[in-house]
Amino acid sequence: MSANGSAHYAASKHGVIGLTRRATVDYADDGIRFNAVCPGVIDTPMVQQAGEDNAEEMDRITAGIPARRLGEPDEIADTVVWLCSEDASYVMGQPIIVDGGLLVQ
Template identity: 50%
Template sequence: MKGKVAVITGAASGIGRATAELFAVHGAVIVAADTDIDGANETLEQIKKLGEKGMALQVDISNEEQVRDMIEQTISRFGQLDFACNNAGIEGEQALTPDCSVENWNRVIDINLRGTWFCMKYEIPKMIQYGGAIVNISSIAGLIGFPGIPAYTSSKHGINGLTKTAALEYAGKGIRVNAICPGAIHTPMIDRFAGENTEDRQQLIAQHPMGRLGRAGEVAEAAVWLCSEKASFITGQTLAVDGGFTVR
């Protein structure tokens, strides 16, 4: 991937940071985007320590203009776009379907689903000339139902459908589009979800047949592999990285 350019959203921490760093390990130039610009800059510093270059951008993916500017700045500075990992997202508030507020529904859908669509809307045209690969970070909540998080579950099911549609549209044009559906990964999001309650965390772990939470680096490995030539005949797939959660 030496000399290739990768855009990573949600790159300030967790899966996004691990993915940005792993792309850099393989020689890619990194655009680290996040609403948390301090965190994105910290990621960029790690990339520079690996001997690679890139830039950090403050981007709210639910804002179409900011997403368009992110891609335009990428092309203006680096001249190309080869890979994208559309990872940014939020979990929203927990509530049963009738109790989910309109505000929570709109916010989660706007960021997770509409934001992922905005990213692809502006990434794909820049990849047409030379080809490329996109990985959307979905969730096991995009494969099965989860009570208490209707907006989040709907947004992730939507991402999987969007992934398959774009994959079909561009399969003959040199662009591959896949999604990763992580289980519970040890990230700040899971820390917020499970909180300090040890019992809740243990119950979450127990739902994974492998008996542990996943690591951000394990999802990053899958994302980089899906963008590599080793996965050159794979498109439109939803890959569960979930320790066996969805097998049962």
């Protein structure tokens, strides 16, 4: 789960944020909102398999997350549900980072 050699991955993530921001400007007059959900390391079967393959690396990753745990899929789903609700009606063009504080490290 190393980030080395993954420039293409980083470029695609930045592209999604740029597209989100541009689409917000282009479609705001039509009442369409765009936001991007940016999850951190989430406890999914793919991550569980990686942890089984390299438990030491998973321990290092988890220790680097301020929340000291992996995220749960429901935490991402709850964020999406909130963004789709009227409670988030003024949230537009934003990357919503759901990562247990990883990005601020």
